[in-house]
Amino acid sequence: MREHGWRGEEHAKAGRVQALFREVNERISEISGSTPAAHELLCECADESCVEPIVISGPEYESIRRLPTRFLVRPGHIVPGVERVVENGDGYAVVEKFGDDGTLTVRLDPRRRSRSDLERAVG
Numbered sequence: 001m002r003e004h005g006w007r008g009e010e011h012a013k014a015g016r017v018q019a020l021f022r023e024v025n026e027r028i029s030e031i032s033g034s035t036p037a038a039h040e041l042l043c044e045c046a047d048e049s050c051v052e053p054i055v056i057s058g059p060e061y062e063s064i065r066r067l068p069t070r071f072l073v074r075p076g077h078i079v080p081g082v083e084r085v086v087e088n089g090d091g092y093a094v095v096e097k098f099g100d101d102g103t104l105t106v107r108l109d110p111r112r113r114s115r116s117d118l119e120r121a122v123g
Contacts, residue, residue, distance in 0.1 A: 014046030014079055015101045018071050019108035021045070025072070026110050029061055043092075045077035052077075054092045064094050068109035069102045071095050 021044040032039045039061060043052040052074045064070050070086065075093050078085060082101040087094035097105045106112065 014082070015097065015104040016108065017046050017048045018044050018097075019105060019110075021050075022071060023110050025061070026065075029058065032058060041072060043074045043077055044071040045073040046079050047077065050074075050077065056089070056092065060089070065111070067096070068106045068112060069097045071097070071105075 021042050025041040025044060028041055029039060038055045038057055040053045040055050041061065043050050043054055054072055054074065056072065061072070064072055064087075071083070071094070073093050073095055074091070075088070078093065078095055082099060083095040083097045085093045086096045096102070
Protein backbone atom coordinates (compact mmCIF):
# COMPACT_ATOMS: atom_id res chain seq x y z
CA MET A 1 0.00 0.00 0.00
CA ARG A 2 1.29 3.47 -0.83
CA GLU A 3 1.66 5.73 2.15
CA HIS A 4 2.76 8.98 0.52
CA GLY A 5 1.72 11.22 -2.34
CA TRP A 6 -2.02 10.56 -2.22
CA ARG A 7 -4.14 13.03 -4.20
CA GLY A 8 -7.58 14.29 -3.15
CA GLU A 9 -9.54 11.80 -5.27
CA GLU A 10 -7.40 8.94 -3.94
CA HIS A 11 -8.24 10.01 -0.38
CA ALA A 12 -11.96 9.95 -1.20
CA LYS A 13 -11.64 6.48 -2.78
CA ALA A 14 -9.65 5.29 0.24
CA GLY A 15 -12.41 6.54 2.56
CA ARG A 16 -15.02 4.64 0.52
CA VAL A 17 -12.90 1.46 0.58
CA GLN A 18 -12.51 1.72 4.35
CA ALA A 19 -16.26 2.30 4.75
CA LEU A 20 -16.92 -0.84 2.70
CA PHE A 21 -14.57 -2.95 4.87
CA ARG A 22 -16.26 -1.50 7.96
CA GLU A 23 -19.66 -2.53 6.55
CA VAL A 24 -18.38 -6.11 6.10
CA ASN A 25 -17.09 -6.11 9.69
CA GLU A 26 -20.42 -4.78 10.93
CA ARG A 27 -22.17 -7.77 9.34
CA ILE A 28 -19.59 -10.19 10.84
CA SER A 29 -20.04 -8.57 14.24
CA GLU A 30 -23.84 -8.77 13.93
CA ILE A 31 -23.64 -12.49 13.25
CA SER A 32 -21.08 -13.09 16.00
CA GLY A 33 -22.89 -10.97 18.57
CA SER A 34 -21.28 -8.82 21.24
CA THR A 35 -19.92 -11.75 23.22
CA PRO A 36 -16.46 -11.51 24.77
CA ALA A 37 -15.36 -14.27 22.41
CA ALA A 38 -12.86 -13.31 19.74
CA HIS A 39 -14.15 -12.25 16.32
CA GLU A 40 -12.03 -12.51 13.21
CA LEU A 41 -12.61 -9.28 11.30
CA LEU A 42 -11.02 -7.76 8.20
CA CYS A 43 -8.45 -4.99 8.25
CA GLU A 44 -10.35 -1.76 7.51
CA CYS A 45 -7.43 -0.10 5.73
CA ALA A 46 -7.56 1.83 2.46
CA ASP A 47 -5.95 -0.96 0.40
CA GLU A 48 -8.83 -2.58 -1.46
CA SER A 49 -6.82 -5.79 -1.96
CA CYS A 50 -6.06 -6.21 1.75
CA VAL A 51 -7.69 -9.23 3.35
CA GLU A 52 -5.56 -9.46 6.48
CA PRO A 53 -7.52 -10.69 9.49
CA ILE A 54 -7.68 -8.99 12.86
CA VAL A 55 -8.80 -10.96 15.91
CA ILE A 56 -10.60 -8.83 18.48
CA SER A 57 -13.32 -9.34 21.09
CA GLY A 58 -16.86 -8.09 20.54
CA PRO A 59 -16.63 -5.51 23.34
CA GLU A 60 -13.29 -4.21 22.01
CA TYR A 61 -14.79 -3.78 18.55
CA GLU A 62 -17.84 -2.00 19.96
CA SER A 63 -15.56 0.36 21.87
CA ILE A 64 -13.77 1.32 18.63
CA ARG A 65 -17.03 1.70 16.70
CA ARG A 66 -18.47 4.23 19.17
CA LEU A 67 -16.85 6.92 17.03
CA PRO A 68 -17.62 6.71 13.28
CA THR A 69 -14.24 8.23 12.36
CA ARG A 70 -12.30 5.30 13.85
CA PHE A 71 -11.16 2.25 11.92
CA LEU A 72 -9.48 -1.03 12.83
CA VAL A 73 -6.31 -1.64 10.79
CA ARG A 74 -3.20 -3.79 10.84
CA PRO A 75 -0.04 -2.02 12.02
CA GLY A 76 1.57 -0.22 9.09
CA HIS A 77 -1.68 0.08 7.14
CA ILE A 78 -2.04 3.79 7.89
CA VAL A 79 -2.57 6.68 5.44
CA PRO A 80 -0.64 9.63 6.88
CA GLY A 81 -2.18 13.03 6.37
CA VAL A 82 -5.79 11.87 6.71
CA GLU A 83 -5.70 9.53 9.68
CA ARG A 84 -3.72 9.17 12.88
CA VAL A 85 -3.16 6.24 15.21
CA VAL A 86 -5.12 6.74 18.43
CA GLU A 87 -4.66 3.29 19.95
CA ASN A 88 -2.53 0.18 19.50
CA GLY A 89 -3.77 -3.28 20.37
CA ASP A 90 -2.47 -6.82 20.00
CA GLY A 91 -2.00 -7.09 16.22
CA TYR A 92 -4.01 -4.02 15.31
CA ALA A 93 -4.07 -0.25 15.40
CA VAL A 94 -7.06 2.05 15.69
CA VAL A 95 -6.86 5.02 13.34
CA GLU A 96 -8.99 8.13 13.41
CA LYS A 97 -9.83 9.92 10.16
CA PHE A 98 -9.83 13.72 10.16
CA GLY A 99 -10.56 16.59 7.78
CA ASP A 100 -12.61 15.83 4.66
CA ASP A 101 -11.95 12.09 5.06
CA GLY A 102 -13.37 12.21 8.58
CA THR A 103 -16.50 13.94 7.30
CA LEU A 104 -16.88 11.34 4.53
CA THR A 105 -16.54 8.41 6.92
CA VAL A 106 -19.22 9.85 9.22
CA ARG A 107 -21.56 10.13 6.22
CA LEU A 108 -20.79 6.53 5.21
CA ASP A 109 -21.11 5.05 8.71
CA PRO A 110 -23.55 2.12 8.44
CA ARG A 111 -24.78 2.77 11.96
CA ARG A 112 -25.92 6.24 10.87
CA ARG A 113 -27.29 5.42 7.43
CA SER A 114 -29.56 2.91 5.83
CA ARG A 115 -27.94 0.11 3.82
CA SER A 116 -29.31 1.44 0.51
CA ASP A 117 -27.76 4.88 1.18
CA LEU A 118 -24.39 3.24 1.86
CA GLU A 119 -24.57 1.12 -1.31
CA ARG A 120 -25.30 4.24 -3.41
CA ALA A 121 -22.41 6.14 -1.78
CA VAL A 122 -19.75 3.44 -2.33
CA GLY A 123 -21.07 2.06 -5.61
